[in-house]
């Protein structure tokens with residue numbers, strides 16, 4: 207293997223922590239710098255797709271993942287009455303070599319954090335260390351972390367910016383970009399303990415482009431209940447008026463949801479009841495950024511949401527960050543020099559993630575819901591009277607292929 211590099215990672219989210227582990231596994235020296243003082247298990251549920259689970263399994267994390275998540279059995283696409291349009295099997299049931307996991311984002315982050323502390327050492331994890339700026343020469347990079355007027359500098363060979371949607375590095379290299387782009391949809395997210403539904407491991411995506419309810423379990427209990435994670439999307443505008451700075455922890459209100467979802471009672475899921483019984487609700491606008499013409503700038507590379515924030519359609523947020531982490535470790539382990547390595551990483555990942563950003567702007571998998579809603583807004587007796595089921599299957603397969611799904 208070429209010589210190991212001294213690598214600094216800004217951001218201890220899902221992407222930054224996974225990159226720390228993949229790079230450490232290849233023998234590089236890694237230090238992680240996180241802006242917040244204490245890393246808390248924030249967020250609600252997310253899904254990690256099988257091809258990203260494969261990366262985490264290679265890191266020896268399969269058992270730990272299994273212990274804190276649900277193996278997603280199927281994704282059920284439904285109309286706003288809960289009538290099934292298509293049930294897409296996932297995990298072993300779908301012929302995948304690895305499971306798809308429904309997991310609390312905070313649980314995944316803590317699992318990765320524990321692995322980083324155990325393998326790389328707590329002394330290489332710095333909190334309260336916000337990346338402020340950096341300078342690079344042909345041979346090294348100097349990065350400044352901390353508070354604006356009290357930052358300390360470190361020297362390294364490579365700086366990986368895994369600092370999320372408001373990335374400092376991205377802003378420096380693309381200064382005219384401005385705020386993230388909003389499509390006018392507001393997302394409310396919550397978790398609720400409620401009776402398990404369908405297979406007990408099903409994710410349902412119901413509704414249409416203006417109102418959608420997504421729900422899946424992230425924990426099961428012996429009494430037949432589950433901790434359900436849910437996301438309620440409502441199109442509240444055309445996106446032309448900025449929604450304000452997005453904040454993953456901004457509280458949301460039940461009253462904003464009931465006018466739309468108040469009568470969404472399915473045979474197997476009482477949507478208004480699930481919303482009302484939530485332990486907490488958060489509100490976040492559906493935002494992304496335009497695909498970039500390049501991600502690597504000499505000795506600096508973007509990763510995860512810093513590189514390709516995208517609408518959360520198709521469970522790609524954490525998944526694509528994990529795939530980036532694998533790719534950047536591969537590239538930095540196959541080249542003697544940093545710059546060509548980061549260019550190879552850019553070439554390996556940027557086109558694929560740019561395509562997902564664009565697909566999600568065209569509604570991604572939600573296009574299936576819209577097709578049926580447009581043709582049968584009041585529901586249907588037989589799906590075949592509304593749409594050819596083979597057409598639905600083709601649409602879903604096309605999206606999955608572009609997003610990198612691979613079955614055995």
Ligand SMILES: Cc1cc2nc3c(=O)[nH]c(=O)nc-3n(C[C@H](O)[C@H](O)[C@H](O)COP(=O)(O)OP(=O)(O)OC[C@H]3O[C@@H](n4cnc5c(N)ncnc54)[C@H](O)[C@@H]3O)c2cc1C
Nearest residue numbers: 217219220221241249250336337369370454510511523524
């Ligand atoms: C608090 C929080 C809650 C979230 N909740 C959800 C959720 O419920 N559902 C969902 O789909 N997605 C959620 N996300 C986003 C999701 O985690 C990402 O889309 C995806 O996992 C890609 O991860 P990432 O590591 O690229 O970015 P992120 O997960 O956003 O992580 C970026 C990390 O970088 C840190 N950081 C930011 N600026 C700097 C800086 N200048 N220097 C050093 N560190 C910095 C942040 O504190 C954060 O820890 C959440 C993100 C955060 C930060």
